[in-house]
Every structure is written in C-alpha cells, then in structure tokens.
Amino acid sequence: xxxxxxxxIGAAIILLIxxxxxxxxxxxxxxxxxxxxxxxxxxxxxxxxxxxxxxxIHSLLHFNVGAALRYxxxxxxxxxxxFLGIYQEYLGGKKRHPKIGKFFxxxxxxIAILLIIVAFWVGRNLI
Numbered sequence: 515x516x517x518x519x520x521x522x523i524g525a526a527i528i529l530l531i532x533x534x535x536x537x538x539x540x541x542x543x544x545x546x547x548x549x550x551x552x553x554x555x556x557x558x559x560x561x562x563x564x565x566x567x568x569x570x571i572h573s574l575l576h577f578n579v580g581a582a583l584r585y586x587x588x589x590x591x592x593x594x595x596x597f598l599g600i601y602q603e604y605l606g607g608k609k610r611h612p613k614i615g616k617f618f619x620x621x622x623x624x625i626a627i628l629l630i631i632v633a634f635w636v637g638r639n640l641i
Contacts (some may be wrong), residue, residue, distance in 0.1 A: 539575040543568035563588060563635045588634045 543549040554562040566585035573582035574590065582590045595618070601607040602615045617623070 535575065538568070538571045541572075543572055560639045561635075563631050563638075565638075588631070588638075 537548075541548055549568050552562055552565050554560070555565055564586070567589045570582040570585040570589050573579070573585060579590070598607070598614070598618060602611075602619060608615050
C-alpha cells in the first residue's frame with residue numbers, strides 16, 4: 515500500500531472516531547432512537563456482554579465513571595487493555611515492548627479474555 519494511502523486511511527479513521535465521540539457526547543443513547551438496541555436483548559431478554567456500552571461511553575465522556583460502571587463495567591475496565599492493544603499495533607509498541615505484546619495479546623491471552631467475557635456475560639444475567 516502506498517504511504518499516502520496509509521496516511522489518508524489513518525486520517526479518515528481519526529475523523530470517524532472524533533465524529534463518533536461527538537455523537538456519543540452530544541446524544542444520550544437512553545433517550546435517542548439514533549442508537550440501535552441490542553438484538554440479543556430484544557430476542558432473549560438477557561443482556562449480552564456489550565449491552566450498556568453505548569450508555570457507558572456517553573457517561574464516560576461526561577466524566578460519570580460510576581454510571582458507566584453500572585451500565586457496563588466490563589467495557590469500562592477493558593478500556594486500558596484496548597488502548598494498550600492500539601498502542602502495540604499502531605503506535606510502535608510492538609517494537610518498543612515486544613514482551614508486553616506477547617504476554618497480553620498472545621494465544622493464551624485470547625483464551626483468557628474469552629473466558630472472562632463469558633463469565634461476565636453469565637454473571638450479569640444471574641445478578
């Protein structure tokens with residue numbers, strides 16, 4: 515891929531992220547029909563691991579961490595892990611800290627994350 519195309523794609527992604535953050539900051543997902551409802555929740559009455567993420571993002575952007583944790587604690591607590599992955603993949607972290615990448619994003623970590631997600635999914639519907 516040509517270097518100019520890579521920069522253009524990166525700029526487009528950044529603009530999309532800024533637009534999404536603006537929308538999540540401005541509009542409350544609880545009150546706006548703009549945001550989609552979870553099809554799993556609508557079909558089964560049970561929350562999926564992602565249920566509440568839109569409301570949690572809105573709350574985080576308004577610095578209401580308590581509400582964000584109530585909406586989807588897993589998503590909020592996973593944000594540092596997600597940002598570490600972005601750093602590792604796109605901001606040179608693989609070269610600077612290869613052991614971190616292998617530990618947090620290796621084969622066994624994927625299995626551990628899957629087990630944590632399933633445990634959260636089951637747990638949030640039992641409580």
